Amino acid sequence: MSTIPIFADESWRLPSRGRVAMFSLIIGESAIFTIFVVAYIYYIGRSVTGPTPQILDVPWFNTVCLLSSSIAIVFAERAIEHGRIRAFAAWWALTMLLGIVFLAGTAIEWKRLIYTNGLTIRTNLFGTTFYSLVGLHATHVVVGLLMLSLVMIFTLLGRVEQRHTQRIQVLSLYWHFVDAVWVVVFTVVYMMGK
Amino acid sequence: MADQTYPIPGTLDTTPSRGAALLEWVHSWVVTVDHKKLGILYIAYALVFLLVAGVEAMAIRIQLAIPHNHFLSAELYNEFFTMHGTTMVFLVGMTLIFGFGNYFVPLMIGARDMAFPRLNAFSFWMSAFGGLLLYFSFIGGFGLYGMGSAPDVSWWAYAPLTAKAFSPGHNTDYWALALIVMGFGTLGAAINTLATAFSMRCRGMTLLRMPLFVWLMVVASADTLIVITPLTAAQVMLIIDRYLGGHFFDTQAGGSATVWMHFFWIFGHPEVYVLILPAFGIASEVIPVFSRKAIFGYPAMVAASVGIAFVSLSVWAHHMFTIGMTSVSNAFFALSTMMVGIPTGIKIFNWVATMWGGKIRFATPMLFCTAFLFQFLCAGLTGIMLAVAPWDWQLHNSYFVIAHFHYTLTGSFVFCFFAAIYYWYPKITGRMLSETLGKWHFWLFFIGFHMTFDTMHFVGFLGMPRSSYTYEPDRGWTTLNMIISAGGLIQAVAVLILVWNIIDSFLHGPLAGNDPWDAWTLEWSTPSPPPPYNFETEPVVRSRRPLWDIKHPNDPDWKYER
Numbered sequence: 003m004s005t006i007p008i009f010a011d012e013s014w015r016l017p018s019r020g021r022v023a024m025f026s027l028i029i030g031e032s033a034i035f036t037i038f039v040v041a042y043i044y045y046i047g048r049s050v051t052g053p054t055p056q057i058l059d060v061p062w063f064n065t066v067c068l069l070s071s072s073i074a075i076v077f078a079e080r081a082i083e084h085g086r087i088r089a090f091a092a093w094w095a096l097t098m099l100l101g102i103v104f105l106a107g108t109a110i111e112w113k114r115l116i117y118t119n120g121l122t123i124r125t126n127l128f129g130t131t132f133y134s135l136v137g138l139h140a141t142h143v144v145v146g147l148l149m150l151s152l153v154m155i156f157t158l159l160g161r162v163e164q165r166h167t168q169r170i171q172v173l174s175l176y177w178h179f180v181d182a183v184w185v186v187v188f189t190v191v192y193m194m195g196k
Numbered sequence: 197m198a199d200q201t202y203p204i205p206g207t208l209d210t211t212p213s214r215g216a217a218l219l220e221w222v223h224s225w226v227v228t229v230d231h232k233k234l235g236i237l238y239i240a241y242a243l244v245f246l247l248v249a250g251v252e253a254m255a256i257r258i259q260l261a262i263p264h265n266h267f268l269s270a271e272l273y274n275e276f277f278t279m280h281g282t283t284m285v286f287l288v289g290m291t292l293i294f295g296f297g298n299y300f301v302p303l304m305i306g307a308r309d310m311a312f313p314r315l316n317a318f319s320f321w322m323s324a325f326g327g328l329l330l331y332f333s334f335i336g337g338f339g340l341y342g343m344g345s346a347p348d349v350s351w352w353a354y355a356p357l358t359a360k361a362f363s364p365g366h367n368t369d370y371w372a373l374a375l376i377v378m379g380f381g382t383l384g385a386a387i388n389t390l391a392t393a394f395s396m397r398c399r400g401m402t403l404l405r406m407p408l409f410v411w412l413m414v415v416a417s418a419d420t421l422i423v424i425t426p427l428t429a430a431q432v433m434l435i436i437d438r439y440l441g442g443h444f445f446d447t448q449a450g451g452s453a454t455v456w457m458h459f460f461w462i463f464g465h466p467e468v469y470v471l472i473l474p475a476f477g478i479a480s481e482v483i484p485v486f487s488r489k490a491i492f493g494y495p496a497m498v499a500a501s502v503g504i505a506f507v508s509l510s511v512w513a514h515h516m517f518t519i520g521m522t523s524v525s526n527a528f529f530a531l532s533t534m535m536v537g538i539p540t541g542i543k544i545f546n547w548v549a550t551m552w553g554g555k556i557r558f559a560t561p562m563l564f565c566t567a568f569l570f571q572f573l574c575a576g577l578t579g580i581m582l583a584v585a586p587w588d589w590q591l592h593n594s595y596f597v598i599a600h601f602h603y604t605l606t607g608s609f610v611f612c613f614f615a616a617i618y619y620w621y622p623k624i625t626g627r628m629l630s631e632t633l634g635k636w637h638f639w640l641f642f643i644g645f646h647m648t649f650d651t652m653h654f655v656g657f658l659g660m661p662r663s664s665y666t667y668e669p670d671r672g673w674t675t676l677n678m679i680i681s682a683g684g685l686i687q688a689v690a691v692l693i694l695v696w697n698i699i700d701s702f703l704h705g706p707l708a709g710n711d712p713w714d715a716w717t718l719e720w721s722t723p724s725p726p727p728p729y730n731f732e733t734e735p736v737v738r739s740r741r742p743l744w745d746i747k748h749p750n751d752p753d754w755k756y757e758r
Contacts, residue, residue, distance in 0.1 A: 019311040019395035026387040030421040037429035037459060041444060048450040124441030127450045134436055134444075 020172040028179045031142070035183055038138055039190055042131045046195050052126035055195045057119045064107035065188055068143075071100035072181040075174045085164040091157045097177070098154060101147050108140050132191065139187050142180045149173055229313035230728055231298050234320050236624065238295030241324060242288050243698075247691070248331075249283035252276045254688055261681035263669040273665035274348035275367075279330075281351030282371065284605070285467065286378050287327045292613050293474040294319075294385040297413045299624065301389060303719035303726065304407045306398025306735040311391035315384050322381030326374045333370035347371035350663060352460050353434075355445035355453040360438050369438060372431045379428040386420035389413055398718075400737035407717045407740070408497055412477030415501045416470045419508065423470055427463035430456065454519060461512035469508040472604060473501060475612035476543060479565045482615050483547050485715045486562035487554030490741060490753070493546040500539035500546075507536050517588040526585040533583035540576055544569065559713075560634030564615035567642055571607030575600060578653070593663075596656025602649050614641070614694070621698070622708030626724040629705060633697040641690035647683025651676050716741035 046055070078093035112133075115121045123133045153173065156162050162170075212220065228234060255276050259268040268276060302310055310316045333346045345367045349357050358368050393406065393414045406414075434456075436442035443449035445456045484491045491497065513521065513529040521529075547569055556562065578600040582588050591597060614637070621629050655676045660667060667673055711720040718735055719726070721743055739745055739753035 014399045016395045016397060019391040022394045023312065023387050023391040026390045026418075026421055027383075029418075030383055030387070030425045033422040033425035034429045037426045037462075038433075041433065041455065041459075044452070044455060045444075045450070050450045123436065124443075127443045130436065130442035130444055130451075134433065134442070138432075 018168060018172075020168060021175070024172045024175045028175065031179065032183075035138065035186070038131075038135045039186060042135045042190055042195070045127045045131050049126040049128045053119050053121045053128065055128060055132075055191075057115065057121065058132075058192060058196055059111070060192045060196075061107055061111060061188075064104050064111075065184065067100045067107070068104040068181055068184050071097045071104070072178055074100060075177050079167070079171055079174050082162070082164060082170050083167050087157070087162065087164075090162070090170075091154070094150065094154055094157065098147060098150050101143055101150065105140065105143055105147070108136065135187060136191065139180070139183055142183070146177050146180050149176070227317075229309075229317045231302050231310045231313065231316060232624075232726060232728075232730075234316055235295050235297075235299030237320055238291045238298055238323075241327070242291040242295055243695075245283050245287040245291070245327065247695070249280050249288060250688060250691060252280040252283070254684060256280065257681040257684040259665060260667075260677050262678070263667050263671075263674055265666060268665065270665045271348065274350070274663075275346040277663060278347050278350050278371075282330065282347065282375075283327075285351065285471070286375065287323075287330070289471045289605070289609065290378070290382055291323060293413070293416060293471060294323075294382070294389070296409075296478070296613070296616055296620070297389050297417075297474065298385070300620065300719055301392055301410050301413055302396065303722065303730060304410050304717050305393065305396060305401050306718050306731060306737065307392065307396035308730050309396075310388050311396055312388050316388050319381045319384030319388065322384065323378050324381075326376075326378030326381060329377060330370060330374035333367050333374075336366070336370070352464060353456075354460075355451075355456040356447055358434060358438070358456075359446065369435070372434050372438075376428055376431050376435075379424045379431075382420060382424050383428075386417035386424070389417040390421075393417075398731075398735045398737060404495065404498070405737060405740045408480035408491060408494070408501075409474070409477035409717075411498050412473045412480070412501055415505045416473040419466055419470050419473070419505045422509070423463055423466040426459055427467075430459040430463070433459075454516075457516050457519065458513070461515045465512040465515065466505075466508045468601070468604060469504060471609050473504065475568075475609045476501065478612045478616045478619070479547060479568055481715075481717065482561045482565045482619050483550050485619075485713050486557045486559060486565075487551045488557075489550055489554040490744075491546070492549035492552075493542075494740060496542055497546055500542040503539040504536060507532060507539065511536065514583055514588070517585045518592045530583050530585050534580055537576060537580055540572075544573060544576075559618070560629070560631060560638055561615040561619040561713075563635070563638045564611045564618070567638075568608050568611040568615070571603055571611065571645075575603035575608055578603065591656060593661055594656040595652045595660045595662060598662050599649050599652035599656055602652070607645060607649065614638075617694070617698075619713070620719075621701070622712045623719055623722075623724050623726070625702055625705075626708055627701050627705030628708050628712060629697050629701045633693055633700075637690050637693045637697065640686055640693065644683045644686030644688075644690060647686065648680050649683075651679045651683070655680070711743070716744045718742055721746070 074093050074097040078090050078097060081087075081089035081093055121129045121132075123129050150173070153162065153170065225233060225237065228237075255268060256273065259265050259273055298310065298316065302308065330347075345365060347353075347367045347370060349363060349368055349371070353368070353371065356362060393410055397406070433442070433444040437444050437446060437451075443451045445451050445453055447453055480491055480497060511529060511533045513525060514533045517526060517529070551566075558566070578596070582591065582597065582600055618629055618634055621627075655673050658671070658673060658676075660671070660673050660677075667677075708724045710723055712724075713720070718731075718737070721735065722730055735742065739757050741753045745752040745754060
């Protein structure tokens with residue numbers, strides 16, 4: 003590229019390493035979810051005994067909570083970008099609250115399935131694939147909540163400032179990914195599979 | 197208290213005692229986040245396990261040297277070939293590529309460290325403890341046979357053999373858990389490599405000026421992201437089956453053993469490309485330097501590498517032609533497998549074209565790379581033979597398959613990494629490896645390799661199955677097996693020469709200087725070994741061969757490169 007010589011005064015811009023790394027992690031995580039989703043779809047209707055997916059109730063409320071948490075975190079990102087730390091803390095807390103409500107909803111659903119319908123991970127193929135796929139997603143929500151609460155603690159201690167915007171945005175990418183995966187899990191488990 | 201000073205009577209001896217100095221030295225290696233030290237740790241770790249897995253291979257070959265041998269029992273034989281495969285792929289292969297990647301990717305792109313130094317240390321120690329966990333099974337994995345039992349389900353661990361009913365005890369769990377732990381380490385290393393290559397380049401190091409080794413590490417890391425993770429997912433399913441009573445691979449409850457095969461080979465086949473791509477990168481660094489020519493067709497090399505990574509994701513079921521897939525699937529996987537031959541063919545022609553008309557110096561690294569070219573060509577040709585489904589029906593699970601993939605993994609991967617050791621050892625230690633011993637190493641290993649693996653093709657044709665601990669004397673395999681085992685012994689001697697060379701040259705080798713090979717990439721502009729900060733000032737790059745530009749200011753590359 004002899005026509006485009008690079009000299010020291012020229013601007014030299016590189017992508018943020020945080021973003022590159024988070025996108026890489028998301029690609030890897032997507033592969034894990036793909037395997038579990040494929041297993042779920044392949045095994046639909048192959049259980050030889052026990053309850054079938056018809057016992058599932060569609061978790062509309064949960065889904066709305068989790069998806070709106072993605073909107074809340076976008077407002078949190080906007081707030082910190084403009085240095086409004088109090089607004090950031092409020093939106094961040096709302097995001098966490100919506101995440102916790104989602105987890106609680108999953109817990110209630112699982113309790114009903116286990117005690118009322120008698121479906122556990124060892125009951126039949128449906129139980130194995132259902133709990134592992136939804137559980138894998140719930141695990142990601144838990145990890146996300148742990149990271150979010152770490153940021154929340156630092157915010158309450160007054161350590162989070164406008165200059166941390168990029169790190170907050172990288173973390174938000176992960177949360178958006180967890181929400182996006184739920185759309186897939188929801189479609190496969192509660193729409194296609196039922 | 198703290199702001200007061202007190203006079204100390206007498207003189208203070210500041211040199212620590214020998215024990216304290218040793219402790220300090222060990223401590224500095226354990227807590228290090230320096231990419232060069234971690235790279236050395238990765239490489240040393242891989243070399244130790246290369247010897248361990250080599251010993252396992254030798255035991256297998258002693259057992260098979262004569263029919264009805266009693267050197268290993270059938271149970272121990274199963275453990276040894278399982279551990280040989282698992283160790284070579286995960287503890288030697290993956291650690292070698294990320295060892296050299298760790299050391300040289302930042303140096304080659306003019307960076308001072310990896311993008312995430314602490315993640316780097318975390319990744320290494322995850323891999324290291326994964327390896328220890330795997331080997332602890334020899335004393336800790338209560339299996340069928342009393343105290344201690346290593347995994348014995350072979351490295352692809354097909355269901356339903358891995359079910360609790362058929363593999364009681366904990367040895368299969370050691371295998372699954374160790375691979376999950378190492379998988380996290382590998383994932384971290386891959387993410388780090390990608391972030392480093394994309395975000396840490398020095399001024400002027402555009403993507404199309406990156407050395408090919410960096411490019412190949414990028415492609416291999418990107419492949420790792422979507423290859424290691426399915427394995428982790430499948431291992432989690434296996435653990436769920438074994439511990440929580442799940443039914444993923446439980447055929448009696450509607451589960452499917454074929455699904456495990458698919459999941460495993462979705463990982464397993466691209467995995468060998470993850471291993472071989474950095475080896476291509478090494479060949480692409482060594483061949484130009486020792487042919488005194490710039491690499492031929494750089495953009496085509498980059499495109500071919502990316503192409504191999506993509507095609508490699510759609511070929512996995514060629515491991516499964518014999519399970520009875522539909523003819524459409526058979527045709528698809530046969531054709532997609534043959535398509536790998538196109539980008540790899542481009543690469544081979546480009547390497548040959550780089551050598552063509554060059555002023556070739558046959559130093560040890562170049563010898564290994566030249567042998568690699570021919571052996572990789574043979575490996576590719578037998579690969580295309582095995583991609584033909586009817587041919588595979590005949591030879592599946594025979595020694596022909598073993599010969600094919602040892603041609604790729606030993607004849608190509610290991611040969612390139614031996615070249616890398618000879619090429620970069622001066623940079624890492626500051627001392628040259630002995631050329632005489634290097635030539636002995638090369639020729640002995642080359643002869644041993646061909647005795648072993650050329651002959652394996654023929655016992656494969658004669659129908660000898662893999663993974664069986666002995667054979668009948670009247671099959672006509674006896675002489676050939678003796679030749680194979682003798683070749684193995686010669687390779688073992690060659691590897692011991694390398695080990696001796698590494699140790700002896702570290703103590704007594706001639707000093708290397710900054711740039712012993714008169715090479716062109718940025719790592720050779722630093723002292724040997726490089727200081728912790730790598731570069732005093734951040735380099736500025738204007739072409740693919742920055743050191744050529746510095747050495748030949750009247751005829752720089754950037755005048756011609758486009």
